[in-house]
Amino acid sequence: MAIVWLSQHHRELDKVTLYAILALRARVFVVEQKCPYLDVDGEDLQGDTCHVTAWEGDTLLACLRLLDPARHDGEVVIGRVASDAAARGKGLGHGLMARALETCAERWPGHPVYLSAQAHLQAYYGRYGFEPVTGVYLEDDIPHIGMRRP
Secondary structure (H helix, E strand, O other), X not given: OOOXXXXXXXXXXXXXHHHHHHHHHHHHHHHHXXXXXXXXXXXXXXXXXXXXXXXXXXXXXXXXXXXXXXXXXXXXXXXXXXXXXXXXOOOHHHHHHHHHHHHXXXXXXXXXXXXXXXXXXXXXXXXXXXXXXXXXXXEOOEEEEEEXXX
16 A cells, blocks of 8 residues: 655644544654653644654554744744654655655745754754754753754
8 A cells, every 4th residue: 555645734634633643652752762751742733833644544654743933933843753663664754854844845945944853863864954953962861962954
């Protein structure tokens, strides 16, 4: 079955889609990575926030969110990047990042894009033009680094 990629403004999400996104993020961040934090942080449905998703039939394989630059000092913020464990190794991360950057260019041309990457993924995001803008710091006991794409 072919993977279907969607980039949707939060107002376009139906409750089943939003539930699938929140469930995948909970499985990855809270259960798998053992980071107990409040994932539902009030940002998913604010401003012009968008969600990029990868589906195979009715199964959500991967997702991320793009936070509205008007609410984040003029920068689009990529976050909550998650892939289902069973779907890893299929290149979904690359597809997800490509679609995220396409969405940024279409919706918010000229705005820089920021993300807080797990430190070991610095070279991965570097392939997409992201450069480190912070030192390594701990977030939920996992080393991260702030990166920006002009």
